[in-house]
Amino acid sequence: QVQLVESGGGMVQAGGSLRLSCTVSGRTFDAYAVGWFRQAPGKEREFVAAYSWTGQNTYYADSVKDRFTISRDNAENTVYLQMSSLKPEDTAVYYCAVRLTPGRFDRRATYAYWGQGTQVTVSS
Numbered sequence: 303q304v305q306l307v308e309s310g311g312g313m314v315q316a317g318g319s320l321r322l323s324c325t326v327s328g329r330t331f332d333a334y335a336v337g338w339f340r341q342a343p344g345k346e347r348e349f350v351a352a353y354s355w356t357g358q359n360t361y362y363a364d365s366v367k368d369r370f371t372i373s374r375d376n377a378e379n380t381v382y383l384q385m386s387s388l389k390p391e392d393t394a395v396y397y398c399a400v401r402l403t404p405g406r407f408d409r410r411a412t413y414a415y416w417g418q419g420t421q422v423t424v425s426s
Contacts, residue, residue: 311420324398340394352407
């Protein structure tokens, strides 16, 4: 089992920044990658960014590239999502998730464990 706890969401004005945290516990050695997804009201959950647990590679959706940065604190088993130049369209519930197998990082169905989500609201 793998447990994930997100934190760091909140409300910010357009152009501002937020940092989300995802602390991973349990069988962390089974993890292949940690991803961040988001879901806006009335929309499907979409891929935002991913960090490969062993290879330290990062992947981003085109919509957040050059604005968001995903990173990991090895000692704390925490993955961060630093969000800058936020836009109202970034408003969503943000989820972190763990996948146990290799493959496309943007495929939601391939992630086995999910956190409870944290709300990010960007006002114009």
